[in-house]
Ligand SMILES: CCC(=O)Oc1c(C)cccc1C(=O)O
Ligand SMILES: [Ca+2]
């Protein structure tokens with residue numbers, strides 16, 4: 413049969429050119445990647461600034477995705493593939509559910525929407541308002557953050573509130589770092605396009621973006637939407653700082669295996685910070701022995717978790 417897999421090219425959010433795994437049918441090319449070792453596909457849609465999901469496939473008759481409106485889709489598609497590869501190459505995980513599930517993204521979601529999310533079965537990316545954010549799929553750490561929410565939901569299932577919710581957020585930031593390990597910042601490539609050097613969050617210095625980096629700064633916020641469900645995006649600074657200490661002590665290769673084992677083997681929906689410390693200690697001991705476990709202990713003690 414006619415192999416319809418194709419290689420297209422596109423312009424990303426930051427103006428860079430990248431090659432894309434596309435699919436040819438009905439005289440046009442789709443952002444539809446069938447090349448990964450999974451029974452699902454990686455597919456990218458546009459909501460055309462609406463809120464209906466998944467929206468329309470992103471297509472191009474010439475397999476050249478160079479237009480302004482195609483930039484967000486180019487990066488959502490390319491980075492979803494990069495994050496699939498990260499989890500497959502480092503842990504042998506086949507898509508977010510380890511069962512080869514379709515990885516679906518929708519860009520241009522909503523109007524000036526300064527958000528990105530995992531909806532429970534797909535990723536969505538706003539365009540940003542052009543001041544706070546540009547197209548949010550333009551950052552690989554953001555895409556890794558969102559897809560890691562899907563990994564968490566299919567493994568530990570950390571409940572998105574209070575300490576378990578802050579851990580849910582932190583694991584997404586930490587794997588965002590592992591995918592984009594050239595800096596300790598989150599979302600720097602799409603945050604405030606008019607200002608350089610800043611970011612949404614920092615793992616090395618959570619205080620820089622008004623997050624606590626120690627239990628004595630834990631924010632007891634209400635478990636409501638207005639309270640960020642008990643401050644899940646605020647209090648994540650504490651486990652994020654512990655991860656920073658751990659990675660500096662053990663290195664990325666050991667840290668990522670420890671974090672993956674804790675997430676997929678030991679953590680449970682209601683795990684709190686103390687439980688996460690124990691889960692990471694156990695994972696470190698399982699994989700690398702006492703010295704590595706001691707590094708976890710030290711990292712969490714440094715942020716006031718004993
Ligand atoms: C680093 C990615 C990130 O934090 O995305 C979100 C944004 C930009 C707003 C609200 C929620 C999220 C999230 O995915 O938690
Ligand atoms: Ca980053």
Ligand SMILES: [Zn+2]
Pocket residue numbers: 557561581584
């Ligand atoms: Zn998140």
